[in-house]
Amino acid sequence: MRTGRRQWLARVAAGGAGALLPFARAGAEPSQARTPSTAPAPPPAAAPSPSPGTGELALKDFQPRSMLHVEEHKVARARFPVIDVHTHLSWSGGLKGTETIQFLAAPPDLLPVMDRKNVQIMCNLTAGTGPALAASIQRFDQAVPGRFLTYTEPMWARTNQPGYAQAQADEIEKAKRAGAHGVKVLKTLGLFLRENLTSGPLVKVDDPRFDPMWDACGRVGLPVSIHVSDPEAFFLPIDRFNERYDELGHHPDWSFHDHDFPSNAEILAARDRMLARHPGTQFILHHVGHDAENLAFVSETLDRFPNTTVEIGARIGELGRQPRTARKFFDRYQDRILFGTDAVPPPDGENYPQQVFKDELYEIYFRFLETEDEYFDYAPAAIPPQGRWRIYGLGLPDSILKKVYHDNAARILGIKS
Numbered sequence: 001m002r003t004g005r006r007q008w009l010a011r012v013a014a015g016g017a018g019a020l021l022p023f024a025r026a027g028a029e030p031s032q033a034r035t036p037s038t039a040p041a042p043p044p045a046a047a048p049s050p051s052p053g054t055g056e057l058a059l060k061d062f063q064p065r066s067m068l069h070v071e072e073h074k075v076a077r078a079r080f081p082v083i084d085v086h087t088h089l090s091w092s093g094g095l096k097g098t099e100t101i102q103f104l105a106a107p108p109d110l111l112p113v114m115d116r117k118n119v120q121i122m123c124n125l126t127a128g129t130g131p132a133l134a135a136s137i138q139r140f141d142q143a144v145p146g147r148f149l150t151y152t153e154p155m156w157a158r159t160n161q162p163g164y165a166q167a168q169a170d171e172i173e174k175a176k177r178a179g180a181h182g183v184k185v186l187k188t189l190g191l192f193l194r195e196n197l198t199s200g201p202l203v204k205v206d207d208p209r210f211d212p213m214w215d216a217c218g219r220v221g222l223p224v225s226i227h228v229s230d231p232e233a234f235f236l237p238i239d240r241f242n243e244r245y246d247e248l249g250h251h252p253d254w255s256f257h258d259h260d261f262p263s264n265a266e267i268l269a270a271r272d273r274m275l276a277r278h279p280g281t282q283f284i285l286h287h288v289g290h291d292a293e294n295l296a297f298v299s300e301t302l303d304r305f306p307n308t309t310v311e312i313g314a315r316i317g318e319l320g321r322q323p324r325t326a327r328k329f330f331d332r333y334q335d336r337i338l339f340g341t342d343a344v345p346p347p348d349g350e351n352y353p354q355q356v357f358k359d360e361l362y363e364i365y366f367r368f369l370e371t372e373d374e375y376f377d378y379a380p381a382a383i384p385p386q387g388r389w390r391i392y393g394l395g396l397p398d399s400i401l402k403k404v405y406h407d408n409a410a411r412i413l414g415i416k417s
């Protein structure tokens with residue numbers, strides 16, 4: 001069915017979203033409902049508007065509303081069961097020690113949304129090691145079998161200790177026996193971890209002390225979920241030319257311009273040298289291979305390294321503003337793309353609207369993948385949080401949707417349907 005943007009938002013806000021039916025893809029059932037004139041009154045302006053043409057309107061006060069009259073389809077429920085391979089239901093202590101853990105949610109906070117959205121499994125990536133890992137497995141995997149999979153993380157705080165390389169490889173085997181389903185590598189590696197943990201030169205992604213760990217992952221069959229670089233604009237000055245000016249303004253610590261940071265290209269080159277040395281290990285390259293702006297480069301990576309797949313979390317803002325290139329990418333690599341959102345439960349997740357765990361977040365992903373809707377928000381937020389653009393749906397066929405939502409992840413994680 002068809003519904004107007006404002007009507008849709010009003011219903012979502014009112015919690016009445018369930019009354020809407022799943023979308024109609026191009027060529028499927030035509031819509032019947034036209035936008036009625038029941039749109040709510042616009043909210044009061046945040047600031048008085050200066051005279052047009054003076055250039056005095058502040059960027060923060062500019063909130064243009066699209067006047068396009070185009071079809072809008074709400075996708076309340078994914079067309080196939082979903083495995084979300086990228087969520088953060090806890091944070092370990094990271095560089096301060098991965099044996100400690102802080103939980104952001106419990107299963108009762110998550111299951112109602114999962115059931116409504118047809119999310120079968122959430123992978124909790126950041127669960128640390130040892131007692132932290134065990135606590136996450138108990139809280140999620142064991143409490144609700146079949147709905148949560150917990151991953152372990154490298155012991156970053158020990159990387160400068162003698163014997164680390166072998167100890168870390170052993171720890172991977174222990175984590176596997178404890179019930180971990182994968183290994184998560186945050187951009188700690190490449191952008192934060194230094195020789196003396198927080199001081200000294202940055203440790204490179206292809207540092208040989210991690211080689212035994214990568215090999216152990218392949219040996220015991222734990223996929224590595226890795227994120228070592230970021231959007232290209234994070235490596236550029238935060239100025240009027242930076243397309244992520246708002247986002248970097250809210251999160252200045254996400255800027256890797258200047259100081260002693262390597263370039264994006266240097267990080268990715270180090271990653272590729274590492275991938276080449278470990279062909280027996282399965283790597284899930286998060287955020288569309290860490291370079292969603294450059295799908296030609298990501299294609300080269302996938303062609304070069306058969307032991308890799310990519311995940312789409314927090315990058316539909318990039319894929320959706322190049323819908324024709326992205327659609328070809330999904331056609332060509334339909335067996336190598338995994339569904340992920342990078343979801344973080346509220347209230348933490350509200351700091352990153354493109355990642356906040358709630359119904360609306362999943363609905364946007366489903367709309368992007370399933371419909372051919374045009375020019376819609378990629379995040380549930382009044383101002384697009386990553387950059388001031390909107391996106392276009394891919395309208396993927398069922399055969400590809402099923403692989404991306406479920407089958408590709410099930411294959412890599414060894415989940416029997």
Ligand SMILES: [Zn+2]
Pocket residue numbers: 086088342
């Ligand atoms: Zn993440």
